[in-house]
Amino acid sequence: MAVEKDVQVSEAQIAVHWREEEFYHPPATFIAQANATDPAIFQRFSEEHFPECFKEYADLLTWDAYWHTTLDTSNPPFWKWFVGGRLNASYNCVDRHLATSRNKAALIWVPEPEDQDPRAITYQELYCRVNEFAALLRDFAGLKTGDRITFHLPMVPELPVSMLACARLGVIHSEVFGGFSGIACGERIADSASHILVTMDGYYRNGELIDHKAKADEAVAKARVLGVEVDKVLVWRRHPGQYASKSRLVRGRDFFVDELLSDYRGRVVEPVSMPAEAPLFLMYTSGTTARPKGCQHSTGGYLAYVAGTSKYYQDIHPGDTYWCLADIGWITGHSYIVYGPLALGTTSVIYEGVPTYPDPGRPWRIAERLGVTIFHTAPTTIRMLRKLGPDEPKKYRYRFKHMTTVGEPIEPEVWRWYHDIVGKGTAVIVDTWWQTENGGFLCSTLPALQPMKPGSCGPGVLGIYPVIYDENGRVVEAGSGRAGNICIRNPWPGIFQTVWGQPERFVQIYYEKYCQNKTSTDWHDWPYFAGDGALKAADGYFRILGRVDDVINVAGHRLGTKELESASLTVDEVAEAAAVPVLDELRGRAVEIYVSLKPGLAPRADFEEKVARAIETQIGKIARPKNVWIVPDMPKTRSGKIMRRVIAGISNFTDVGDTSTLANPEIVDEIRRHVQAEKVARGEVPRELSPQELAEIKAFGRVE
Ligand code: 6R9
Numbered sequence: 162m163a164v165e166k167d168v169q170v171s172e173a174q175i176a177v178h179w180r181e182e183e184f185y186h187p188p189a190t191f192i193a194q195a196n197a198t199d200p201a202i203f204q205r206f207s208e209e210h211f212p213e214c215f216k217e218y219a220d221l222l223t224w225d226a227y228w229h230t231t232l233d234t235s236n237p238p239f240w241k242w243f244v245g246g247r248l249n250a251s252y253n254c255v256d257r258h259l260a261t262s263r264n265k266a267a268l269i270w271v272p273e274p275e276d277q278d279p280r281a282i283t284y285q286e287l288y289c290r291v292n293e294f295a296a297l298l299r300d301f302a303g304l305k306t307g308d309r310i311t312f313h314l315p316m317v318p319e320l321p322v323s324m325l326a327c328a329r330l331g332v333i334h335s336e337v338f339g340g341f342s343g344i345a346c347g348e349r350i351a352d353s354a355s356h357i358l359v360t361m362d363g364y365y366r367n368g369e370l371i372d373h374k375a376k377a378d379e380a381v382a383k384a385r386v387l388g389v390e391v392d393k394v395l396v397w398r399r400h401p402g403q404y405a406s407k408s409r410l411v412r413g414r415d416f417f418v419d420e421l422l423s424d425y426r427g428r429v430v431e432p433v434s435m436p437a438e439a440p441l442f443l444m445y446t447s448g449t450t451a452r453p454k455g456c457q458h459s460t461g462g463y464l465a466y467v468a469g470t471s472k473y474y475q476d477i478h479p480g481d482t483y484w485c486l487a488d489i490g491w492i493t494g495h496s497y498i499v500y501g502p503l504a505l506g507t508t509s510v511i512y513e514g515v516p517t518y519p520d521p522g523r524p525w526r527i528a529e530r531l532g533v534t535i536f537h538t539a540p541t542t543i544r545m546l547r548k549l550g551p552d553e554p555k556k557y558r559y560r561f562k563h564m565t566t567v568g569e570p571i572e573p574e575v576w577r578w579y580h581d582i583v584g585k586g587t588a589v590i591v592d593t594w595w596q597t598e599n600g601g602f603l604c605s606t607l608p609a610l611q612p613m614k615p616g617s618c619g620p621g622v623l624g625i626y627p628v629i630y631d632e633n634g635r636v637v638e639a640g641s642g643r644a645g646n647i648c649i650r651n652p653w654p655g656i657f658q659t660v661w662g663q664p665e666r667f668v669q670i671y672y673e674k675y676c677q678n679k680t681s682t683d684w685h686d687w688p689y690f691a692g693d694g695a696l697k698a699a700d701g702y703f704r705i706l707g708r709v710d711d712v713i714n715v716a717g718h719r720l721g722t723k724e725l726e727s728a729s730l731t732v733d734e735v736a737e738a739a740a741v742p743v744l745d746e747l748r749g750r751a752v753e754i755y756v757s758l759k760p761g762l763a764p765r766a767d768f769e770e771k772v773a774r775a776i777e778t779q780i781g782k783i784a785r786p787k788n789v790w791i792v793p794d795m796p797k798t799r800s801g802k803i804m805r806r807v808i809a810g811i812s813n814f815t816d817v818g819d820t821s822t823l824a825n826p827e828i829v830d831e832i833r834r835h836v837q838a839e840k841v842a843r844g845e846v847p848r849e850l851s852p853q854e855l856a857e858i859k860a861f862g863r864v865e
Pocket residue numbers: 446492493566567568569570571592593594595596597598618691692693705707708714717718719
């Protein structure tokens with residue numbers, strides 16, 4: 162990427178300069194078949210037609226009763242969409258497709274071991290399994306509408322079956338990413354007050370059958386400490402009839418689902434007609450405090466939004482074979498593996514394992530074998546596949562019409578490899594910027610109508626009106642070359658309803674900063690603050706710079722610095738801990754932890770491993786720090802706050818910025834000498850940072 166020199170950063174405003182990338186135009190073959198080809202669609206979704214424009218999305222669903230109010234703003238910022246409407250999400254994703262597509266594949270599951278054939282699950286088969294499991298959840302587990310249930314499931318078809326069974330009953334599911342630890346799962350069980358946990362005995366990852374059930378025991382124990390008792394643990398088995406875990410079943414608490422299901426064969430459960438505003442699921446995400454936030458998503462607004470964006474932005478047709486490589490334990494998987502694609506009646510592929518197993522040709526073999534037409538993944542995966550097998554895609558005959566990227570900014574060089582090599586120059590790319598809280602895409606390009614620009618996600622999507630504000634709430638103009646905080650001026654149907662059990666945090670984190678009038682019931686006074694730094698080019702395309710809060714985005718997963726630090730503090734010897742992001746060629750960002758020890762303790766090599774292990778067991782492998790540095794003290798402000806941006810500067814070999822406000826400025830050089838010398842010795846000197854990466858590192862932790 163060509164970059165102009167000279168970057169200036171102040172606390173309030175980041176100035177970023179670079180040469181704009183060239184536009185890429187969609188190929189005629191794509192346009193000829195696209196769902197949205199008439200530019201009149203922009204007019205239909207323009208502000209003058211808001212909020213009624215979203216009827217177009219809602220009309221993609223089957224409603225039991227129509228709504229009387231499209232958007233109710235009477236209690237801001239707790240917006241209500243499609244009020245008075247009733248529907249069932251399971252019915253919309255399964256039953257209604259039976260008449261035309263009964264024996265078409267709804268899901269194709271690809272086990273990681275390559276000698277196990279892909280398994281297609283037709284809409285009819287999905288219907289049967291969802292009904293049977295719903296009957297079990299209702300009659301055996303005693304769940305009823307409004308109850309919460311936690312899943313800790315890997316990438317297996319039992320996960321969408323479980324989700325849709327809950328949706329059928331109006332039970333609120335909360336899936337915890339399978340890679341998270343038992344403790345992280347237990348905290349989320351407790352926060353949502355779930356009394357039922359659904360898990361699996363094991364699953365394949367990198368060629369190994371992982372023992373997963375053991376984590377359920379830790380989760381239940383953790384939830385108990387936090388005051389929530391899990392009554393039943395329902396264990397799906399990776400190979401029905403064979404148990405893959407060493408962890409024993411607890412009598413009266415743990416049950417094998419495949420055994421229980423024999424009592425529910427052929428059972429049918431009427432879908433419960435739910436109000437549009439009923440919660441469909443919780444998805445936990447990290448924020449600025451140690452306690453994760455359970456983002457509560459609605460039934461009607463959410464489903465309408467993911468169906469609409471899947472149709473127009475993912476360009477999903479019923480005849481497509483659509484493969485999103487994300488994990489269903491992440492919002493992308495909920496919206497764009499399960500709910501969006503199935504609402505549209507397409508075929509959605511689920512892959513169990515690691516994209517590079519057993520070699521980096523695997524994704525392309527799967528794509529060729531299944532005839533995948535739409536491919537969806539994250540920059541971290543693209544970088545990894547590019548590094549390990551840059552020429553692999555050429556060996557296979559698959560042909561994508563459309564590809565998606567999501568989760569972090571994508572470097573233009575990586576984008577071009579994705580386009581030229583993976584997409585063979587004939588697939589469009591949509592770079593989709595959004596968050597767990599948002600339900601679906603916020604900024605992207607409408608693929609047949611708006612050209613692509615490497616590294617930019619694009620303008621606001623249909624019915625979304627983004628704006629960039631500076632710290633004082635002034636609009637940062639397009640083309641000014643200045644960055645600020647990206648906000649969405651208006652509510653939209655996919656926006657989460659609240660933070661589960663913490664409505665005050667919902668208001669405080671997302672709306673307080675730029676609310677113009679707290680007594681107003683006019684949505685114009687309540688812009689949504691996304692917590693990302695961004696820049697708007699003269700052409701209206703946004704470029705996202707990264708988080709402005711204390712969140713580190715590792716391979717597309719948001720990890721809270723406070724969570725990482727509290728995990729480090731569980732190590733006896735540790736007095737203080739600070740987590741910072743460090744540039745990582747594959748994962749985008751990795752975590753580095755700085756710790757200071759309790760008085761009188763001398764550094765020992767095994768402390769570093771202890772801290773790393775504490776993080777791994779309490780949060781998950783994904784969070785394992787790249788390095789743990791033991792330092793004599795942390796750089797601190799006079800009021801005692803750890804200055805993370807200074808530490809981040811050291812870790813990334815960038816300028817640490819102004820240290821004049823520190824209580825102990827002399828410590829900075831001492832830490833720098835030690836850490837950087839060690840990094841040089843380990844060959845960990847990063848490449849030169851781009852202006853936006855520099856801006857991100859300099860801004861890290863600036864909310865302090
Ligand atoms: C869907 C998802 C949200 C954060 C978000 C931003 C970053 C996501 C991006 C992107 C640049 C994109 N992010 N997509 N940054 N370009 N296309 O990722 O949700 O896990 O909640 O993360 O990820 O920083 O604020 P979530």
